[in-house]
Amino acid sequence: MNMEIIGIDEKLCVSCGSCINVCIGDVFKEQDGITSVTAPSQCLLCGHCKAICPEDAINFLGLNPDEFEPMPPKEDIPLPEKLQTFFRSRRSIRIFKKMSVEREKLEKVIEAGRFAPTGGNRQPVEYSVADTPEILGTILDTTVKTLVAMAIKTNETVAEIEKQNKALSAKQRIGQFYAKRWLQIGEMHKKKIDGLFYHAPALIITHVNPAMSVAPGVDAGIAGAQMILLAETLGLGTCFCGFLVLAIEANPELKNILKIPPGNKTQFTFMAGYPDITFKRLVARNPAGVTWL
Ligand SMILES: Cc1cc2nc3c(=O)[nH]c(=O)nc-3n(C[C@H](O)[C@H](O)[C@H](O)COP(=O)(O)O)c2cc1C
Ligand code: SF4
Ligand code: SF4
Known part of the structure; x- marks a missing residue:
């Protein structure tokens, strides 16, 4: 993967470090208060960084930005009993x-x-x-x-x-x-x-x-x-x-x-x-x- 496929919008980034913490590819580095993409070839395109970024400052060329919809409220996630019953109702x-x-x-x-x-x-x-x-x-x-x-x-x-x-x-x-x-x-x-x-x-x-x-x-x-x-x-x-x-x-x-x-x-x-x-x-x-x- 080349540098253009993942990028940080510097105008939006507040250098909170969340993307660095969540990335298993070690793709980002922070230096002098600025977070940047330093190892794009290690990116799995998992999207964790974009999904965690509070400022939506991360962009990919390889992924559809429309699919990064907001996480639904917890109430919209099925309760364990309901989900288990659903699993058990499938034949x-x-x-x-x-x-x-x-x-x-x-x-x-x-x-x-x-x-x-x-x-x-x-x-x-x-x-x-x-x-x-x-x-x-x-x-x-x-x-x-x-x-x-x-x-x-x-x-x-x-x-x-x-x-x-x-x-x-x-x-x-x-x-x-x-x-x-x-x-x-x-x-x-x-x-x-x-x-x-x-x-x-x-x-x-x-x-x-x-x-x-x-x-x-x-x-x-x-x-x-x-x-x-x-x-x-x-x-x-x-x-x-x-x-x-x-x-x-x-x-x-x-x-x-x-x-x-x-x-x-x-x-x-x-x-x-x-x-x-x-x-x-x-x-x-x-x-x-x-x-x-
Ligand atoms: C068969 C399989 C093996 C995996 N092995 C690892 C692993 O060894 N270490 C790890 O951190 N993630 C592992 N994962 C997680 C994948 O990296 C992860 O599912 C993928 O990047 C997509 O991210 P998501 O699960 O957050 O959607 C594995 C996933 C699958 C399905
Ligand atoms: S998570 Fe977003 S705001 Fe925080 S350092 Fe990374 S790109 Fe910048
Ligand atoms: S998409 Fe995944 S692997 Fe790629 S930079 Fe973001 S968190 Fe790291």
């Missing part, structure tokens, strides 16, 4: 109304991913979105074909191991379990029943260039959590689809259809649509495995 949705999802809503869902924190603020998560019956049909056909081929291969491997009277590894047993499901999905597909995307009207696929991220799975996972929760507030239901991730990584044809660069690694995918089901109780889970130290 995977596998029954959707035959209604398309407005693009504006899908854009808002993607915005929730865009604002998520990422390692080193690298913001590496990219999105492919399918929301027309034509492209969804093509993705479904190709994914089912891929999963059925994977199932046949898995079953051949398992048969070979069993022929040799050897025990299956835990991974192979899981593979055997999935293979059965993939073949079922294949049979359903022949009858025009979508056992993979559940006839959802929209599909979001995320991918990351591994060279751009220090922790692709974590970065994408946080974005995913924010996205599915924002979707809930828009009246949408979602369901992650790990089988699609496996299929994309196994078949370059799918990467091509989804316009995912060949070097990018698929992270998570999820279906979205208007739920045609209403749950009446919150989620229950196993106790957390916590070690207090």
Whole structure:
């Protein structure tokens, strides 16, 4: 990054030192009562300095100044009980109304991913979105074909191991379990029943260039959590689809259809649509495995 990308408006700066305190990049220095940018190449563009500056004296070329809106009052932040209840009210949705999802809503869902924190603020998560019956049909056909081929291969491997009277590894047993499901999905597909995307009207696929991220799975996972929760507030239901991730990584044809660069690694995918089901109780889970130290 060069000097012009971040700057301090000297006329506004009161040299309070807040930006120096908050910056993890050691980008600013104070000398003789004047604060200035001395190491711009160390800037992560995290925006903490601008968000803390009492005089709004800091400017970036790389960030949209309109997004630095004032922090809302504390009362506007949900109470912990309400937020926890909201988290617990989200369920995977596998029954959707035959209604398309407005693009504006899908854009808002993607915005929730865009604002998520990422390692080193690298913001590496990219999105492919399918929301027309034509492209969804093509993705479904190709994914089912891929999963059925994977199932046949898995079953051949398992048969070979069993022929040799050897025990299956835990991974192979899981593979055997999935293979059965993939073949079922294949049979359903022949009858025009979508056992993979559940006839959802929209599909979001995320991918990351591994060279751009220090922790692709974590970065994408946080974005995913924010996205599915924002979707809930828009009246949408979602369901992650790990089988699609496996299929994309196994078949370059799918990467091509989804316009995912060949070097990018698929992270998570999820279906979205208007739920045609209403749950009446919150989620229950196993106790957390916590070690207090
Ligand atoms: C996977 C991951 C790893 C991170 N590791 C560190 C870290 O080791 N040290 C640190 O100070 N911040 C770390 N962060 C915080 C990021 O630098 C921060 O989220 C990013 O700069 C955006 O700033 P924000 O969280 O204030 O929006 C990490 C964030 C993520 C998602
Ligand atoms: S936080 Fe703002 S006012 Fe304070 S030293 Fe930094 S630029 Fe100047
Ligand atoms: S954007 Fe973040 S890293 Fe860059 S100067 Fe401001 S506080 Fe430091």
